[in-house]
């Protein structure tokens with residue numbers, strides 16, 4: 001290489017220019033009117049659930065249910081994207097394709113540090129995917145659990161020749177979520193634990209394994225809570241307290257489709273304990289709640305193998321099976337929520353899961369907010385608002401995309417609900433789409449609101465993140481006029497901040 005400074009400078013410029021060109025090319029594919037700017041979506045085609053969320057050697061991996069051939073569900077394969085900061089994702093080629101009549105349904109990825117599976121190169125660690133294989137012909141439907149492994153940081157995958165590793169010969173048995181329980185095993189040296197759904201029986205089964213290949217049933221959880229639809233996408237997560245000092249709890253999260261709180265698909269959670277064999281739900285107030293009180297957050301799962309001390313992190317599919325296939329986006333259909341860090345709070349109102357969106361790295365221009373402010377922003381943008389805790393009538397904020405179209409987010413201390421109304425937001429999509437979603441409001445928690453407004457979604461976190469409400473919207477324009485309102489006609493007392501957000505593309 002030359003050490004002539006002029007030469008080096010021109011080479012650096014050339015490389016930088018090429019980088020900018022690539023970035024520009026990437027952005028061009030991601031600039032349609034409804035294209036999410038701070039949420040992951042595949043460049044083209046259909047996605048549903050996130051799969052195999054895992055951190056490995058400096059990269060976060062997002063696999064996802066993907067149809068490589070179209071923008072409706074089918075040919076289910078695992079798509080793949082990587083990120084170093086959980087926000088800027090780079091889509092890679094399909095990781096695990098449909099093969100010989102086997103679709104690749106939802107599952108998880110673990111890092112097999114000790115090569116317990118024997119699937120890694122001798123003496124090394126590798127990534128192992130545990131997924132549901134799905135086969136259907138005239139005679140039967142079959143779902144069972146299978147392995148694939150990657151020895152090159154997720155770039156290429158090989159199906160294990162001993163598949164399936166867990167087969168009950170059932171038509172509905174899916175969505176394995178696997179983690180390493182370091183205290184497990186008779187010798188306390190650790191073992192793998194799998195939570196997997198028996199959807200029609202409204203049960204989550206827990207299995208254990210020393211090597212990811214042989215699985216032994218430990219226990220069953222459910223039916224419990226809401227059971228009017230299939231149980232899918234279970235996840236058993238260890239969650240720390242928000243305030244230092246308290247003990248960790250275990251949270252069992254279960255997808256439900258249909259029959260969720262807001263109709264269609266949605267997710268409930270249970271707070272309890274895990275004794276190494278069995279999950280026991282607690283009896284305290286708040287031990288059963290909804291992971292999301294909006295319509296559009298489904299099959300969220302947590303990341304495996306996060307760096308020591310990191311809070312668990314959840315990321316879900318931002319859609320609803322009621323109308324997922326009708327969303328007016330092209331050439332892609334489906335997007336993911338922003339990742340959320342999980343903790344729990346225990347206060348006068350009981351126990352609650354707390355979700356804190358990961359977004360701050362995208363913050364750009366900043367301004368303070370007071371109730372009289374005239375705020376106009378182009379999505380994506382973010383607001384953190386604190387309303388008067390003594391308010392007596394309903395109040396909140398309206399996001400107008402033109403004079404006739406708006407999304408309203410509000411607190412009603414009289415009826416004790418927190419709500420989001422997208423009935424007049426824009427495109428109606430389907431009969432089940434234009435709705436108002438609500439969540440119980442607690443008098444014992446503050447009236448704060450954290451909003452992430454993207455080109456086709458509003459994610460709201462209220463009452464210190466104990467209420468998450470995610471809804472898709474298809475507004476008339478990304479240009480948004482923000483108006484504060486109160487039912488009694490006065491402007492509500494509010495203080496806060498607003499940031500424009502930088503596009504991830």
Ligand code: FRU
Nearest residue numbers: 049065076105106174232299
């Ligand atoms: C949930 C789900 C899963 C299944 C996958 C198939 O959205 O039905 O239970 O594994 O989607 O795409």
